[in-house]
Amino acid sequence: MIPLTPPSSATDAAPGLHQQVRALLPALRARAPQAKSLRRLPDQTIADLKACGFFRALLPRQFGGMELPPAEFFRLQVMLGEACMSTAWAGGIIAVHPFQIALMDRRAQDDVFGSDPDTLVSSAYAPVGRVSAVEGGFRLSGRWAWSSGSDHCSWALLGAIVPGDGYRTFLVPRSDYRVEDTWHSMGLQGTGSNDIVVQDAFVPHHRTHRQSDGFRLTNPGVTPDSHPMYRIPWGQLFVRTVSCAAIGAAKAALELHIAGVKGPSSNDPTKLAADVDTQRRIAEAAHCLDEIEVVMYRNLGHLMDRAAAGEDVSMLDRIKFRYQASVVIEKCLSVVDSLFSVAGGRSVYSGSEIQQRFLDLHVARAHIANHPVPFARNFGSALLGGENQDFFL
Structure with a gap:
């Protein structure tokens, strides 16, 4: 069993973050019609959530994150949903991704957050990608739907099944994919849940996360110094x-x-x-x-x-x-x-x-x-x- 490091005092940040998010609610509610019209979250909403630290809630401390207990994170998401469900949906999904990336090889964490702890990541986990193993990693292609908040993100987590090895999530930079404007929906219009399209991109091994590691808690990014919450499945x-x-x-x-x-x-x-x-x-x-x-x-x-x-x-x-x-x-x-x-x-x-x-x-x-x-x-x-x-x- 990995020796445990006691939870950090970063949880002391929870009350302050709660107050800042609650202070945003009137503006987010007033901005909801704009999000609906744009079919994505307004830039100001993203800026506000960055400024208050919401996207750092589950980010490891070594990158400037808060490492809030998950229950506190979800209280924030529920709160956002009271003002605008599109903001809570897209913002919450983007904000949970630092948790998964914290489970990956440290090199992947550095790739995303090393120079900017406010880097935003979208996802589409359906295993619809076409993937083949090559030296040093994989070649990935495909189209993924429902990638919420993707217009605002510079990385994407995408699902595919590796032949003979099972399901993995692939971490792909914006330079290797395009976002196609497909989100014309009857509700959650402001989530900007557009399609991600990848054409034969190379993804190194360290930018992948095996489902079996997430299930068995054998994640390569979790060390004795990691916050205990990263041992939650x-x-x-x-x-x-x-x-x-x-x-x-x-x-x-x-x-x-x-x-x-x-x-x-x-x-x-x-x-x-x-x-x-x-x-x-x-x-x-x-x-x-x-x-x-x-x-x-x-x-x-x-x-x-x-x-x-x-x-x-x-x-x-x-x-x-x-x-x-x-x-x-x-x-x-x-x-x-x-x-x-x-x-x-x-x-x-x-x-x-x-x-x-x-x-x-x-x-x-x-x-x-x-x-x-x-x-x-x-x-x-x-x-x-x-x-x-x-x-x-």
Whole structure:
């Protein structure tokens, strides 16, 4: 077992970063229509998130990072989602990548962050790339969709299966790929989740990350001096970046609905605050969101506690936590769909804030990581004594 280095005092940065992010929320909410129109995050939003240190939350300290506990990082993402789900989605995905790069060979970390700790990295993990092994590395080609925030990034993490060796993530500089403007969506318009196209690029071995290393915690970048959080399985972190933004969006939808109910009444009695069905929907929505966060932060706390103690997380817990992350969108959808269905006639017009949350959440549900069926199957099978079938957890 690798000797553990105690967590650094960098966690003291959490309260200050929380305050700075919260101070940004009014501007991010006001900027949401601009993000929708641009179909990417505005440059000022990226600049604001850089300035407050959000993109350094999970970056190793040796590069100027904060090494925040993952639970604190996801609290920030939920907070951003309350203002603008596109900002929380794209910003959160970009900000989680320093964690994965910290697991890679130190040379890869130096390549990306050695000269600029604010270097931004996008991703597209679907194993659609064509790859062949060559001396010193690999040749990579392909087209990857849904690379959120890619317009603002100078590197990309791309998925492919190496024949005879399995799944790897390939770290590719902007000079070796192009971003194609394909993101015309009904929701999450501001995420700029465009396509990445690579044509026969050389990727050295040290700029790759094997899925088996992430699963077995044999990551080459993790040393006795690494913060304990880098011993948390990578899959447990990434999957939450494509669901946590929804929690914030659903919270915002509930606040909008409550404000509408408490406002001037219309001739629709079901919109009045004294209406029993209105009260029920609001109570159920508030409870559901509470439940989601309690489970998520409990799971993240357990992962951090085990990592800090140098102990393994049981496979059953890893499978359970993965399933519980996959149902977050479904639960948030149940909240927003229930509220939107009684939000009134004005909610259907363009510019409706509650409608935007409704559309954002339905687009988020299309992400494969938010499809709970295979993860439910794996969890149920494990409870019955079956073998694990998922290696990204």
